[in-house]
Amino acid sequence: MAQIAITLLTKAIEYDLNGRKLESLKLYEDGIEALLKESKAEVDPKRKQHFQAKIIEYMNRAEQVKALITRWRSRGEIRDKIHVVDGATGYSYARVFGKYMTDEVKELMVEEPYVRDHYQICNLVMLCELAVTSCRNLKFVKLLTVRDKKQNDEQGRAFQTLQESLKKQGVEFFVEYSEHMHDRQVILSNGYIIKIGRGLNYFKPVGSKYSLGAFNYHFRECRETNIDVFYCPENDKS
């Protein structure tokens, strides 16, 4: 087996056992892709067969992780419900997410279609700041979003910057693009799922950059939205 595939799949298994399911799934997928390349290039039929058997084995493991992640997203008992009325203040991310962002959280998955405009990317940066300061064992942040089709690719460069910045804090950042997103939620690997009707972008703009609310969104007025928090203890089996 090629060294790169071995490295990826060894790590995938380690993370899988270690409760770092999101990152593990990515490693399985990358490892399987590497194995597929090896297998195609192989001429010895015996070795080719060995590769194919291994591929099937890892695909089964990856499927199991995927099924677990799907369960996270669809199940869970409701733990909290907040109705934010139009114009209300006091709903910073610290207030909404803070108490669920514990040291048990190793991974974070953000599903949010709109991370394109400047203020939307800023909201993601702010959420990451909170996660890094609140979850001391955070290792991996995955963003599922819709790709911005703009020519200058400001979105891509912004994600690159954020990735480098998170890496300095020991956190991997990975973006997956999707065209057909419906859910807007933040999934924490300690079992909590926070669903916000409007997604992350529920703040109104502040009148001036010198008003309270420029840095601390506790002071920002919000648009009307519902926040539901679910808890799925299965996520916690790590």
Next chain:
Amino acid sequence: MAQIAITLLTKAIEYDLNGRKLESLKLYEDGIEALLKESKAEVDPKRKQHFQAKIIEYMNRAEQVKALITRWRSRGEIRDKIHVVDGATGYSYARVFGKYMTDEVKELMVEEPYVRDHYQICNLVMLCELAVTSCRNLKFVKLLTVRDKKQNDEQGRAFQTLQESLKKQGVEFFVEYSEHMHDRQVILSNGYIIKIGRGLNYFKPVGSKYSLGAFNYHFRECRETNIDVFYCPENDKS
């Protein structure tokens, strides 16, 4: 006595007794000014004399408050010393000021000569955000700074915006300009004085607006500086 002077001086005495010394001093000064005008316009010599006696009485009271404030600024036993090395992170205002910003704090005095450039005004806004969220009984913020001589008066408009924004939170904001400032310190009315060698502007700029540190300055690198915290229990006599 004219109604305006009565209103100002009644409030001055109330705040004086109530531990709101900074705001009280401002009210005494404004009230005395109003009385002086009355006195000048008065033609009846008996009433004129009465005004002058009152002016002397209130000037004495104001002097006492002023002397107390001067004692706050010059005395106090050292409570904490932090040496921030160049490039260090983790020194957000929340870390530096947070534990001293209690519900006992009714007034805040910021002495900082450099509140002119955009990032410097932003630092002041950020400090105010922290004070409002940390000190539930905050009523008054006084800034002592040097006036920016620029034509467009961005500084003046920024302070206006901040004033309106603080007013919505029930906090008065008042700026006094000085040409001869030497101290850089933040004085809390619960007796704590935080002196930072570089004043409020000890953060380095962040590489990009999409890096961690855009909102939470915990992630910002700092310039080398010393932070000394003093405690003067006399401030607390309220």
